[in-house]
Amino acid sequence: MPSYRPPKITSSEITPRSIYLRRREFMTAAAASAGLAIAGGKSALADPLTATKSNYTVDEKLTPIKDVTTYNNFYEFGLDKGDPAKLSGNFKPRPWTVKVDGMVNKPGTFDIDALIKEFPPEERVYRMRCVEAWSMVIPWDGFPLSALLDKVEPLGSAKFVAFETVVRPSEMPGQSGLLQSLDWPYVEGLRLDEARNPLTLLAVGLYGETLPNQNGAPIRLVVPWKYGFKGIKSIVRITLTDKQPMNTWQVANSQEYGFYANVNPAVDHPRWSQATERRIGEGGFFSANRHLTLPFNGYADQVASLYAGMDLRANF
Ligand SMILES: Nc1nc2c(c(=O)[nH]1)N[C@H]1C(S)=C(S)[C@@H](COP(=O)(O)O)O[C@H]1N2
Ligand SMILES: [Mo]
Secondary structure (H helix, E strand, O other): OOOOOOOOOOOHHHOOHHHHHHHHHHHHHHHHHOOOOOOOOOHHHOOEOOOEEOOOOOOOOOOOHHHHHHOOOOHHHOOOOOHHHHHOOOOOOOOOEEEEEEOEOOOEEEEHHHHHHHOOOEEEEEEEEOOOOEEEEEEEEEEEHHHHHHHHOEOOOOOEEEEEEOOOOOOOHHHOHHHOOOOOOOEEEEEHHHHHOOOOEEEEEEOOEEOOHHHOOOOEEEOOOEEHHHOOOOEEEEEEEOOOOOOHHHHHOOOOOOOOOEOOOOOOEOOEOOOEEEEOOOOOOOHHHOEEOOHHHHOHHHHHHHHOOOOOOOOO
C-alpha cells in the first residue's frame, strides 16, 4: 500500500476560512488532549467565532495571521510594533461593557457578549492602510456600527460619534511609567454619516477567532477607507454629539493628523509620501514590491459621495 501523507497545512494566507476554523478546532483539541495549558489571557487560542460570510470582502491575498497579530500599533502597550503582542498578556478583555450615551433617546451600557448574541458577527475581508505607509488585508469578524446606533436612537441634533478606549494602567504598561506616551484615554471621532456607512464595522474577532488583545480586544472600530489610526481599540464608550470630536493623533500633532484621515495618495503626510504602501507579510521594502495606494483605500465607490464638494486637501 502506498504510504499516505496528510497534506501539509500551509500558511493561513491561502487557507479558506472553513479550513482554518477546522484547523483551529483541531489545534485546540490537540492541545487539550496533550494536557497542554492554553495560556491564560493569550487570545491566540481563543474560541472560534461563528461568523457568516459577508459581501464586504476584497479578493486579495490575506495577510498571514502571524503578521496581523505581531505587527501592531497599540500605544497603550508600548511604541514598538512588537510590544502589543508581547505586553498585552495581562489585559482582561472580559467581562466588558460599552457605554453608549450623549445625544440619544435610549442611552445604555451594553455587555459585549450580549451584543455579539444580538448582532451575530459577519466575516469581512478589508484592505487596511496605516498612515505609516504599510498595509494589510485582514478577515475581520464583527457587526456594523449602525446596528448599535439604531439601538440607542441618535437624536436629530447628533452630528458626530466620539469613541474612547479603556484606561487601565495596571494592565496596559504603555499608560504609565517609562512607556507612557500619549494622553489617555485614546479617543477618536467620526461624522455620524461616516459612522452609519455600512462599511463601518465594530470588530470582535479576526480570522474566525475572538479578537486578540493586541488587536483591540474585545471590541474595536474598523473604518477601511481611513488610515489605521481611526480604528480605535478596546472601546468602552461611544458618545453621540453635535461637536466635531478630536482624535488622539490630532491632539498630539494637528499639523500631521486631521479629523478625516481618509486614505489619499494625492496628499502626502508632511514627512513622507502616501502614494504607495508596503504590504506587510510580502517582504520587500523596495519600490518594485510596493502597492499603489488607492483613493479612499479602494473604497471610493462606497464612500466618495460622503465628501462631495469638500476640499480633501484642507480636510485631511
Ligand atoms: N486605543 C488605541 N487604538 C489604536 C491605536 C492605539 O495606539 N491605541 N493605534 C491605531 C493605529 S495607528 C493603527 S495602524 C491600528 C492598528 O490596528 P491593528 O493592530 O489591529 O492592525 O490601530 C489603531 N487603534
Ligand atoms: Mo496607524
